[in-house]
Structure formats: C-alpha cells, structure tokens
Amino acid sequence: MAEAAAFVAPAPEPQIATPRTGVRHVAPIDRDVLERGGMLIPGAAITPLAEEFRMVKRQLLLTARAVAAKDTAKAADRARMILVCSAQPSEGKTFCAINLALSMATERDVEVLLVDADFPKPDVLPRLGLPNGPGLLDVLAGSVANVEDCIIDTDIPQLSVLPAGTRSVSDTELLASDRARAVIDSLAAANPRRIVIFDSPPALAASPASVLALHVGQVMLVVRADRTSESDLRQAVNTLDGCEDIQLVLNSVSFQPGGRRFGSYYEYGEEGR
Incomplete structure (x- = not known):
C-alpha cells in the first residue's frame, strides 16, 4: 500500500484592507514640539501660514473630488493619495x-x-512628538500582516499617522513589489473619506520617490525659493512623471509687509515640462 502524502495547509494570505485587529490607542501630539518647529497649532488663531495651507489643500481636495465625479472608483481612490516631495x-x-x-x-x-x-x-x-513603532516597511517586508494595525491615532480628530517602519537595504524594491501596490491601494480603499499624504524622500536624493509617484494620484512638489534651481526642478518633475498630476508649492518666500508670508501655489502643466 502506498504511503499517503501528508497534507500541508496553505499559509494564510496576509491581511491588507481589513479592519484593525488590535486595541486602538490615541497618542497625543506634542503642541510644544509643533510650536518650536513653526507648525500649525490645532485650535489656535488663524495665521497667515494657516491661510496659505487652506489655499494649498483646497486645490488638492478639488482635484480629488473632480476625479471621483467623473472617473472610476480606482482612479478616485488614487486621487485621494498625495505625495509631498522636493527636489533636494x-x-x-x-x-x-x-x-x-x-x-x-x-x-x-x-x-x-x-x-x-x-x-x-x-x-x-519626532516633529509631532509621537512614539515610534512598526510601520509601512514592516508590512511590505511581511513582518506585520495588517497595515491598519500600524496606524497611530492621534488626539487631533481626523488625523492619524503611519510610521516608516524598520528600514532595510531593499526599500525601493519593496515599494516596487506587487504587495506594495496592494497595501498602498488599500490605504485609500479602506476608507472613502480618507486622504493619504505621503512624506517622500527628495526626488533627486533617493530612489523611493520615483516609485512612490507611481502609486499616487497627485504630487505636491515643494520648491524652496532661495535654494531650488530650475535644473533641479525640471529633473525632479521628470523623475516623478509616473504621476500625471504634479503641482508646486513655493516655500520660504521672504516676508514683505502686505505680502504673503508662506508662498504661492502653482500647477506644473504640460507647457512647463
């Protein structure tokens, strides 16, 4: 009689777009750290900086809503994912x-x-005064199954944070994987109200930026008025052209009485490429 082969159960599929499986904790954002960093302070009086970011966010939100109104659900999800990057x-x-x-x-x-x-x-x-923990890279590497379990809820209503995670020598390769596409897509698909903002490495200093641009629907490219050269800007736009919608924020504009303190918001269209 032939010996029966042992049955081996298949390994479970990793969780991607599922509810959190752990207990949800709220971490307080350190307002003193925000103030020392020159950031917006939740609940504080409206400042010129706050007004400038109102202008910045409005165009991004309008773009996301316009795509949602006329395109597929997948395109609408991608439009709610925004990459914030710089050249250097x-x-x-x-x-x-x-x-x-x-x-x-x-x-x-x-x-x-x-x-x-x-x-x-x-x-x-560190800029928010939040504790470190497992994050996106741990999920992409497979050491954490559910990306939602890595998300840190904050004491600012409607704001949560996903840490970078444990760095490896294969950051760019992990981002370019099929698993990365599924995980990143799930961040928007899991909640139709969610806007996902990625703080990216500089486009001309680290390779992950160009790969991240392939995953998002909008890029906000920060241009420092006193530092970013035209050649760096053009190279950065070319590096990030995996995303079709690249818009610019002009940062560090010198203050002039009666003028804008923070900068202006522009769209980098085909005619500027």
Missing part, C-alpha cells in the same frame, strides 16, 4: 507635509492619514 533635501517638504495634514484634518468631510515614507530619514514622528 532641506527644501521644506516634511514641514509642508505635516502642515498640509494638520490643515486637512480640520475639514468636516475627510479623515487624514499622514504616512512617513521618507525611509532613509524618517522625521514625521
């Missing part, structure tokens, strides 16, 4: 990503997920 380091992209998230969290009809995707130099959590 020290041009203010993390400053802009955090302030954009804080401003969007005041909207009545959205929930904001801020993702620290600057894997070489993650800085979102």
Whole structure:
C-alpha cells in the first residue's frame, strides 16, 4: 500500500484592507514640539501660514473630488493619495507635509492619514512628538500582516499617522513589489473619506520617490525659493512623471509687509515640462 502524502495547509494570505485587529490607542501630539518647529497649532488663531495651507489643500481636495465625479472608483481612490516631495533635501517638504495634514484634518468631510515614507530619514514622528513603532516597511517586508494595525491615532480628530517602519537595504524594491501596490491601494480603499499624504524622500536624493509617484494620484512638489534651481526642478518633475498630476508649492518666500508670508501655489502643466 502506498504511503499517503501528508497534507500541508496553505499559509494564510496576509491581511491588507481589513479592519484593525488590535486595541486602538490615541497618542497625543506634542503642541510644544509643533510650536518650536513653526507648525500649525490645532485650535489656535488663524495665521497667515494657516491661510496659505487652506489655499494649498483646497486645490488638492478639488482635484480629488473632480476625479471621483467623473472617473472610476480606482482612479478616485488614487486621487485621494498625495505625495509631498522636493527636489533636494532641506527644501521644506516634511514641514509642508505635516502642515498640509494638520490643515486637512480640520475639514468636516475627510479623515487624514499622514504616512512617513521618507525611509532613509524618517522625521514625521519626532516633529509631532509621537512614539515610534512598526510601520509601512514592516508590512511590505511581511513582518506585520495588517497595515491598519500600524496606524497611530492621534488626539487631533481626523488625523492619524503611519510610521516608516524598520528600514532595510531593499526599500525601493519593496515599494516596487506587487504587495506594495496592494497595501498602498488599500490605504485609500479602506476608507472613502480618507486622504493619504505621503512624506517622500527628495526626488533627486533617493530612489523611493520615483516609485512612490507611481502609486499616487497627485504630487505636491515643494520648491524652496532661495535654494531650488530650475535644473533641479525640471529633473525632479521628470523623475516623478509616473504621476500625471504634479503641482508646486513655493516655500520660504521672504516676508514683505502686505505680502504673503508662506508662498504661492502653482500647477506644473504640460507647457512647463
């Protein structure tokens, strides 16, 4: 009689777009850290900086809603994912990503997920005074099954944060994987009210930025008025052209009485490429 082969149960599929399986804890954002960093302060009086980010977020939200009204559900989900990037380091992209998230969290009809995707130099959590923990890279590497379990809820209503996670030597390769596409798509698909903001590495300093641009529906490219060169800007736009909708924020404009303190918002269209 032939020996029966042992039955081996298949490994369970990793969780991707599922509710959180753990207990949800709320982590307080340190307002003193925000103030020292020159960030928006939740609940504080309206400032010129707050007004500028109101202008910035409005165009991004209008774009997301316009896509939702006329395109497929998948395209609508992607339009709610925004990559904040710069050409080079020290041009203010993390400053802009955090302030954009804080401003969007005041909207009545959205929930904001801020993702620290600057894997070489993650800085979102320290700038918010939040504790570190497992994050996106751990999910992409398979050491954490459910991405929703890594999300940190904050004491700012409608704002949560996803840490970068444990860095590896394969950050870009993990982002380019089929699993990454499924995980990142699930961040928007899991909640139709959710706006996902990615703080990316600089486009010309680290390769993950170009890969992240393939996953999102909008790119907000931060241009520092006193530093970003025209050639760097053009190279950055070319690097991020996996996303068709690239818009610019002009940062660090010198203050002039009666003028804007923060900067202006522009769209980089085909005629500027």
